Amino acid sequence: MDSNDVLRLVQGFRHDLMNQLQIMQGYATMGQSEKVQQKIDNLVQMYIEERKLFQLNTQVLRYG
Numbered sequence: 001m002d003s004n005d006v007l008r009l010v011q012g013f014r015h016d017l018m019n020q021l022q023i024m025q026g027y028a029t030m031g032q033s034e035k036v037q038q039k040i041d042n043l044v045q046m047y048i049e050e051r052k053l054f055q056l057n058t059q060v061l062r063y064g
Contacts, residue, residue, distance in 0.1 A: 020043050027035040 020039065024036050024039045027033075027039065
């Protein structure tokens with residue numbers, strides 16, 4: 001993976017995160033706090049799962 005690949009990954013990550021934040025902002029503006037909380041919960045869970053995948057990759061590299 002070269003620097004351009006890493007840059008594209010980071011840009012995609014940032015784009016997806018900004019989309020999620022804008023959706024939450026829209027719900028908050030409309031006073032739909034339950035939907036905001038659901039989105040936050042889903043986003044947190046997604047990052048927990050992503051962290052687990054990164055930890056697995058680290059373990060494979062370390063012990064592989």
